[in-house]
Amino acid sequence: MTKSKIRIDDFNHTIGIWIKELERYEFVHLCSKPSPHSWSLGQMYLHLITDTKFYIEQIKICITTNDHATEEPSPNGKAMLSNNDFPDEALEGAPSNAHIPQPESKEQLHKELIDIKAEMNDLAIRMAESPYHGKTKHPGLDYFGARDWLQFADMHFRHHLRQKKRIDNYLKNVGYHIRQH
Secondary structure: OOHHHHHHHHHHHHHHHHHHHHOOOOHHHHHOOOOOOOOOHHHHHHHHHHHHHHHHHHHHHHOOOOOOOOOOEOHHHHHHHHHOOOOOOOOOOOHHHHHOOOOOOHHHHHHHHHHHHHHHHHHHHHHHHOOOOOEEEEOOOEEEEHHHHHHHHHHHHHHHHHHHHHHHHHHHHOOOOOOOO
16 A cells, blocks of 8 residues: 555544534534634634645645755655644734634535545646656745645644544533534
8 A cells, every 4th residue: 555545544534534523513502602713613624724824835836846846845754744743833824814704604615625625636636647746835834745735634633633623622611512423
């Protein structure tokens, strides 16, 4: 089994968790914020969707060029990829994260997650067939190749599961009934 096959299986498992979890919430739950300066679940879903679309665009570039093929991730980027996880701490995101809107609907989130999953699976096939080994620059971790971007997408979804758990606890504490599976 190739490394990219293992990574797409990991990605499918993790995004599957997010898709299944979405079923548990009413739209009001998705828009409820624990504090004025934190995200709602819906905003976190949109953040994950937006960032993963960016990663997908980076993969498309990497599999069509050899540009920057000899570049490397930063030491932090290498450590994260080697550990296959983000550090277990709250991380400061891009300033644009403060402006993430609420979702339009639960259906919007579901459709976009399904679309991302399908596109990433298509890209995994294209990555395996591509003769190119290009890399693109991550905004904070230097250069990633296509497989790194796929791995990072899975890591990013898993990282936000910790934040999701904190928001779930808030929702329970304020009396929202969240459906069980």
